[in-house]
Amino acid sequence: MVQQQKDKSEKSVATNRKAYHDYFIEDKVEAGIMLQGTEVKSLREGRVNLQDSYASVKSGEVFLHHCHISPYSHGNIMNHEPLRTRKLLLHRKEINKLLGKTQQQGLTLIPLRIYFSKRGLAKVELGLAKGKKQHDRRESIKTREASREVERAMKERK
Numbered sequence: 001m002v003q004q005q006k007d008k009s010e011k012s013v014a015t016n017r018k019a020y021h022d023y024f025i026e027d028k029v030e031a032g033i034m035l036q037g038t039e040v041k042s043l044r045e046g047r048v049n050l051q052d053s054y055a056s057v058k059s060g061e062v063f064l065h066h067c068h069i070s071p072y073s074h075g076n077i078m079n080h081e082p083l084r085t086r087k088l089l090l091h092r093k094e095i096n097k098l099l100g101k102t103q104q105q106g107l108t109l110i111p112l113r114i115y116f117s118k119r120g121l122a123k124v125e126l127g128l129a130k131g132k133k134q135h136d137r138r139e140s141i142k143t144r145e146a147s148r149e150v151e152r153a154m155k156e157r158k
Contacts, residue, residue, distance in 0.1 A: 010115045010116065010117060010118065011115060011116045012113055012114075012115040013043050013044075013046055013048055013113075013114045013115055013116065013122075014046065014048040014049070014050050014113060014114045015050070015112065015113040016050040016051065016053070016110065016111055016112050016113065018051055019050075019110045019111075019112055019127060019129065020112075021132075021137065021140075022131065022132055022137070023108070023110060023127070023129035023130060023131055023132060024129060024130045024131075024132060024136075025110075025112070025127040025128070025129050026107065026127075026128045026129065026130060027101075027127070027128040028112065028125055028126065028127050028128075029090070029094060029098065029125070029126045029127075029128070030123055030124075030125055030126075031062065031088040031089060031090050031094075031123065031124050031125075031126055032088065032089035032090075032121060032122070032123060032124075033064065033086055033087075033088055033089065033114070033122050033123065033124050034086060034087045034088075034089065035069075035086065035122055036080045037078075038071065038072035038078065038079050038080050039069050039072075039080050040122060041072045041074075042069050042070050042071065042072045042073075042080075043069060043114065043116075043122055044116075045072075045073070047069065047070035048067065048068065048069045048070070048114055049067070049068040049070075050067060050111050050112075050113070050114065052066050053065060053066040053067040053068075053110075053111050054066065054108060054109060054110055054111070055088060055109035055110070055111060055124075055126055056102075056109065057095060057098055057099045057102060057109075060092075060095060061087060061088075061095070062087070062088040062090055062095055062098065062109070063085050063086065063087055063088065064085065064086045064087075064088055064111060064124065065085055066083060067083075067086065067111065067114075068082050068083055069082055070082055088124060088126075098126075098128070101128055102128075105130075106130070107128045107129060107130055108128075108129050108130070108131070109126050109127070109128065109129075110126065110127050110129045111124050111125070111126055111127075112125045112126065112127045113125045
């Protein structure tokens with residue numbers, strides 16, 4: 001019940017649907033993101049693309065790569081660079097945990113969604129992901145199709 005209240009107060013800006021198709025998501029972590037002024041305004045307009053983006057841990061800090069935030073429409077020469085590397089804000093213990101899992105277990109950090117918290121702060125939900133093989137993708141599609149057919153049959157029966 002607390003989770004539902006939390007979700008209603010959060011304004012989701014962008015989701016990475018392809019991440020669930022290409023990866024097994026094993027764990028999720030919430031992180032803050034350091035943005036420039038015009039980036040926040042572009043996020044509020046929903047002009048962000050998470051496809052092909054990933055996060056990495058370098059020298060004790062976490063960075064978000066290839067996240068495209070379009071330039072602000074009413075910006076001037078002080079507009080931001082769309083594909084710049086952005087620093088993510090996490091506690092030291094969380095960074096160490098992510099570093100261990102990515103190095104030892106071969107997991108990847110994938111941004112799943114960007115949203116604004118109820119306090120108005122921009123947050124990124126990172127997923128510790130393991131890549132799917134082609135046969136895994138096919139199997140997940142088959143199970144999804146089967147569950148849809150069951151739902152249709154139950155709906156027709158009523």
